[in-house]
Amino acid sequence: MEKEPTNGEKKLTCGDKAACMQLLEMILDGQADDDQCAQLESKLEKCLPCFEYYHLEKTIREVMKSKCTNKEVPKDLLSNIREIIAKA
Numbered sequence: 001m002e003k004e005p006t007n008g009e010k011k012l013t014c015g016d017k018a019a020c021m022q023l024l025e026m027i028l029d030g031q032a033d034d035d036q037c038a039q040l041e042s043k044l045e046k047c048l049p050c051f052e053y054y055h056l057e058k059t060i061r062e063v064m065k066s067k068c069t070n071k072e073v074p075k076d077l078l079s080n081i082r083e084i085i086a087k088a
């Protein structure tokens with residue numbers, strides 16, 4: 001019998017990553033409505049990888065907004081972090 005590893009209520013793997021990512025992108029881009037925000041919140045409550053991804057992306061975007069207003073996005077930094085997440 002295998003036990004699924006859990007961290008509190010959150011799952012360690014995402015069962016619906018495509019849908020999670022789509023919602024995440026919309027919210028991070030500020031395009032989501034209240035309904036979609038509520039949807040994402042309920043997903044993030046149960047989904048650890050997406051929860052972490054969301055907060056990381058949000059932090060990255062905030063840093064980029066404050067440091068690089070127009071040009072020169074640090075792509076290396078972004079892809080490095082995304083790689084780390086993909087491996088996690």
Ligand SMILES: [Zn+2]
Binds near residue numbers: 016020047
């Ligand atoms: Zn998810």
